Amino acid sequence: xxxxxxxxxxxxxxxxxxxxxxxxxxxxxxxxxxxxxxxxxxxxxxxxxxxxxxxxxxxxxxxxxxxxxxxxxxxxxxxxxxxxxxxxxxxxxxxxxxxxxxxxxxxxxxxxxxxxxxxxxxxxxxxxxxxxxxxxxxxxxxxxxxxxxxxxxxxxxxxxxxxxxxxxxxxxxxxxxxxxxxxxxxxxxxx
Numbered sequence: 001x002x003x004x005x006x007x008x009x010x011x012x013x014x015x016x017x018x019x020x021x022x023x024x025x026x027x028x029x030x031x032x033x034x035x036x037x038x039x040x041x042x043x044x045x046x047x048x049x050x051x052x053x054x055x056x057x058x059x060x061x062x063x064x065x066x067x068x069x070x071x072x073x074x075x076x077x078x079x080x081x082x083x084x085x086x087x088x089x090x091x092x093x094x095x096x097x098x099x100x101x102x103x104x105x106x107x108x109x110x111x112x113x114x115x116x117x118x119x120x121x122x123x124x125x126x127x128x129x130x131x132x133x134x135x136x137x138x139x140x141x142x143x144x145x146x147x148x149x150x151x152x153x154x155x156x157x158x159x160x161x162x163x164x165x166x167x168x169x170x171x172x173x174x175x176x177x178x179x180x181x182x183x184x185x186x187x188x189x190x191x
Contacts, residue, residue, distance in 0.1 A: 044076030054080060056107070056137070062090060064137055066105065066112075078108040087112065087135065089142075089165050094123035096165045098135065098142070110137035118144075120163065126151040128163055128170070140166045147172065154179055 068082035087098040100118035112135040130144035147161035158172030
């Protein structure tokens with residue numbers, strides 16, 4: 001009799017402990033979940049993720065990968081919010097790697113906002129740094145109002161950056177350049 005009573009108490013304590021632990025996790029997730037004015041205040045149900053890798057595979061065959069320490073996904077709005085982000089964009093000749101402190105990914109529109117700045121680099125030694133940037137996955141372009149682009153022997157600062165990673169083109173308005181001829185690499189012939 002006492003054995004059954006003790007096992008019943010143990011089961012009740014087990015369920016109570018699980019409930020309290022789930023409640024604590026929910027409070028912590030609510031406290032640490034990032035907000036975004038674009039998604040609105042009523043984001044609805046969210047999925048909270050830690051140490052996450054999100055992969056989006058498009059009909060056209062492109063694969064985009066986002067790796068993050070912490071992320072949340074709003075089911076109602078289709079937004080994913082992430083911190084300490086690494087985004088991999090496939091280029092013809094390799095990957096463009098974008099890093100940022102945080103990202104807001106509108107999965108319905110295929111747009112990623114990097115509101116706290118970002119840096120991007122490709123396999124050829126080209127980098128771009130901006131205090132605020134955006135990625136349009138449909139148009140395959142990285143945009144920024146102000147940016148610094150650096151490559152082998154070349155540094156350019158300007159506005160209205162447009163880096164089309166599939167075409168391999170970078171455009172800046174109002175560029176101010178600094179060229180270091182001894183570090184400029186001669187382009188390889190492709191044939």
